[in-house]
Amino acid sequence: MNENITALKGAFDTALAGAVEISALEEIRISYLGKNGSVTGLLKEMGKLTPEEKKTFGKEVNELKVYVTDAIEKKQKELADAALNAEINSLPTFDVSVPCDTTRGSFHPITLVQRHCENVFRTMGFTIEDYSEIVTDYECFESLNIPKFHPARDMQDTYYLENGQLLKSQTSAAQNAIYRKYAKALMEEGKPIRAIFPGRCFRNENTDACHENTFFQMEGVMVDRDISISNLIFFMKTMLSEVFQKDINVRLRPGFFPFVEPGFELDISCLICGGEGCPSCKHSGWLELCPCGMIHPNVLTDGGIDPEEYTGFAFGLGLTRLAMMKYGVRDIRDLNSGSLSCLSQFTEDK
Ligand code: FA5
Secondary structure: OOHHHHHHHHHHHHHHHHOOOHHHHHHHHHHHHOOOOHHHHHHHHHHHOOHHHHHHHHHHHHHHHHHHHHHHHHHHHHHHHHHHHHHHHOOOOOOOOOOOOOOOOOOOHHHHHHHHHHHHHHHOOOEEOOOOOEEOHHHHOHHHOOOOOOHHHHHHOOOEOOOOOEEOOOHHHHHHHHHHHHHHHHHHHOOOEEEEEEEEEEOOOOOEOOEOOEEEEEEEEEEEOOOOHHHHHHHHHHHHHHHHOOOOOEEEEEOOOOOEEEEEEEEEEOOOOOOOOOHHHOOOOEEEEEEEEEEOHHHHHHOOOOOOOOEEEEEEEEHHHHHHHHHOOOOHHHHHOOOHHHHOOOOOOO
């Protein structure tokens, strides 16, 4: 291998090993793969080489590029998982072994959080929609601007039935049906679409303290004339402040989902330190909670809505994760454990 390439690879490995924050990864990515980055710089040297040398050198630089890209992606996932674990571990917790009165029935914590969210959105004029758990490929992916073989499908491998249907991997799978249900009222009578649709989702996942193969999300959409990101921020802020019973600050960061443009990750100010910075928010003052964005024109069109006239926002809240944060449940698997002595502790909101 070319000496410069070997040296660069070594320097990259050292830099990556020293990165403890996701924000540092972006800096590393730019310094190696950016327009003026070191790997890109190597390509500029190609002009000085003979055609034969170019062939080997070009191949080695490309291999380095792939190596750097993959290694950053892997580290990003590692750091995100570690951050989530730290966040959950630092929450006030409940004791799964406390003996309690199991003769009285109680609601499941996810049901409690779901109903709380539903009540808040109901007061803001949203309808609550139900949707099936078995859906088609069109509903779960194609209608959401995710054609066959789109890389976004890799993140949401799920369980397939022999007839080609699948267990929905995201509540977004109901979006198309909701738009079709209300498109006429929107366009002919001027009634805005305001709907939330909570539901069980399934993914082929390795389970750990914060990932399950079966979990709940709650999707929300609003479509009307002149809907903007400000509306999205307002509704999310109101709902979260109600659920956590305190004023919650939110911020948006760019995020990619093929069915929204622009897409965001919505963060809330850390509930532990109030935004001052603590170990559970990695001293940033923010926690990642809910992906969202402005509905992509292709998705509106597929739903029978004219994107030239109407705009809208969509969000996909992780309800299971919200329940964990609200009740201090450190291991997601406790929620699916079926242990009455554990689950019947959550009775205060009944
Ligand atoms: C989605 O599923 C998008 N449909 C959300 C969306 C809707 C984006 C509308 C834009 C507009 P994501 O894969 O990040 O995005 O999942 C959303 C939330 O579901 C996560 O933040 C997390 O809280 C929860 N979630 C995802 N996978 C799991 C899992 N395996 N176990 C528990 N919760 C999960």
